Amino acid sequence: MFKRLLIAIVLLGLIVGGIVWFKFFRDDMIAQYLGSMEPPAVPVTAQTLEPVTWEPGIDAIGTALATSGVDLSIASSGTVREILFKANDMVELGQPLVQIDDDSEVAALAAAEAGMSVAQAETNRARTLTDRGVGAANTLEAAEAQLEAARAQVASAKTMVDNKKLTAPFAGTVGIPQIEVGQYVTPGTVFATLQDLSHMRVDFSVPEQQIAALTMGGTVTVTSEVGGFSATGKIIGIEPRVDANSRLISVRAEVENPSGELFPGQFLRVRIALPKEEGVIAVPQTAVTSSLYGDSVYVIRPGEKADELKVEQVFVTLGRRSGGMIEVTKGLAGGDQIVTSGQNRLASGGKVKIDNSVALDAPAEE
Template sequence: MPKRADKNKPSLAKRMILMIVGVLVLIAVIVGIKVMLVMRMIKSMPKPGPITVSTTKAETQTWQPSLQAVGSLRAARGADLAMEVSGLVTDVNLHSGQDVKKGQVLLQLRDGDEVAKLHQLQANAKLAGITFERARQQLAAKAISKASYDSAEADYKASQAAVEQQKVVVAKKQLRAPFSGRAGIITVNPGDFVNTGTTLVTVQQLDPLYVDFNVPQRELSRLRVGQTVHLSLDAYGKRVFDAKLSAINPKVDTSTRNVQVEATVPNHDKALTPGMFAKVRIDVGQKMERLTLPQAAIVYNPYGDTVYVVQPGKGKDDQGKPNPPTVQQAFVTTGETRGDQVAILKGLKPLTEVVTSGQIKLKNGAPIKVDNRVQPADSPNPTPQEH
């Protein structure tokens, strides 16, 4: 019996091997059928259509290197006016927003007692002057002593000093414009009592104005007193105001590493007002030619900036129609920016057509459809738009 079992062992192993091989062949056939079905399904699926994008051509433009900053307008001279003494208001000689001249009386306090005392002191001074002149003549005739003459002279000078002192007291009852300018809003009326030091009205000199702004310390070597400064303000759209760089702070702010700069802007038509916000542009260096693209055309990546260059379509499709154009990604080196534009230093040639919108859907070789009805912003001097 054992011998018979030994004779059956090889045949059993052979059958097991054949069974395993058969199972593997069956699995391979099933996998092959599935792969064929998937490939047939993929082949039968419609190909994706071209991606709609907008394009533009890289063009060479003349660039004026400039520094950009944000500034604030300040009056050349401005003051909040108050009285040195308290008192009752008798006259207000201006209205809100009025242009005033230097020395003009703006407000008057009651000064009857002070003026009366001034007249008295002036009369005393006049009498002291007559007495002094008589003493001088008598001294020349040796009719009085030198001591009497000196006493008369001292009385005369003391009376003159008293008159001048009282004039100062009377002047303190008037509020005068310290310089020519425009008055602000005044709310004081005759009959009001005002206290010492209370601000009554502001006066601002509006022509010229100063604009204060800051630039990084690395740009300090490019600034010179007398350079032209261009100002643009939201309130006046595309209008540009020209100014002159008038002063550079000799000290750099240690917390920001910026330096304060002052420019003087004429304001003959009083269009500008102190406190207004302004965008500042300073022309520096010589004009140069730069290959330019809209900033929207650049795809910024950690490994480098790129653009999608349009390639003409090659060949024809199954229906005999020309294939659509495709795109190829290209690395570029960008330079300065100017408004909505960026300078391309390396990587492109003039008149190269590049994609300006729709890049997020693209990859190398992707077919595209060009639709330039809407283009991204490409202005060297954009202005804010209010909607």
């Protein structure tokens, strides 16, 4: 009985040992097989670097303003008798826009003019008598004073009448009427907006580090995300102080708007053109991989075989950006061939093959 049990235990141990040995043997063979295999070359797009002419600039966000733009308000109280404009009318300087009821003011003007006529006649009579030597000098002086007072009353009455007729202070486009005929209005009531759209101003801010690049008369380009508007203008004002809270300096530019596509208050992208620079190394932004360790670019190097290409991950120092390009100040030189897309499947030392017939996926920033 004991002999049979011993034989069974020995057989079981041999079987278990064989299974374990076979497992390790199989794993070793698989590892040797895979270790002898070379990974296929990864297809990438590439570009050979050459020094370029860099067109630097300062990018900012701006707001459009009319060169002449105001909210028109009423100068005196009364009932609106007539509205003499429609929304979006082009009006000229001095064109009547609103008429307020002025019956009492017109009557007061007529009375003042009648009083002035009487005062004028009294003055003429006193002057005639004084010239003949039969009138006292103080009588003429009193008559002349009465005439001046009457003229002042007439001028005051005319001002009251004029305040009832509201006119355009400059030529431009008038907005939507904010009042109605028959409405009683008080001084300061806004009845419409008036904007001169032929010339526009653009207000924007730039960081204090770029103050030295700002010059009066400098060229700016503004673009709108609505309607594809684009225009070129010049800087007409630079605030002589930096905002202590934001560390930004305010700048104002002026642009032409002959087509009237740009409206006050509109969002604009502003770019201040700076002098061109020669011999700058720049790469497409898709060629740069960013990680916690820094920014890097994959550079293509010759492999061990004649027709073999490998990549080397080179850490670089980046500078300014312009459009889809970014300046490299350290790490690359003219003549280097870099990977522009397909980096998400690469590792330093990996094999690659260049295929510029199709753009591959750009690497995602980590």
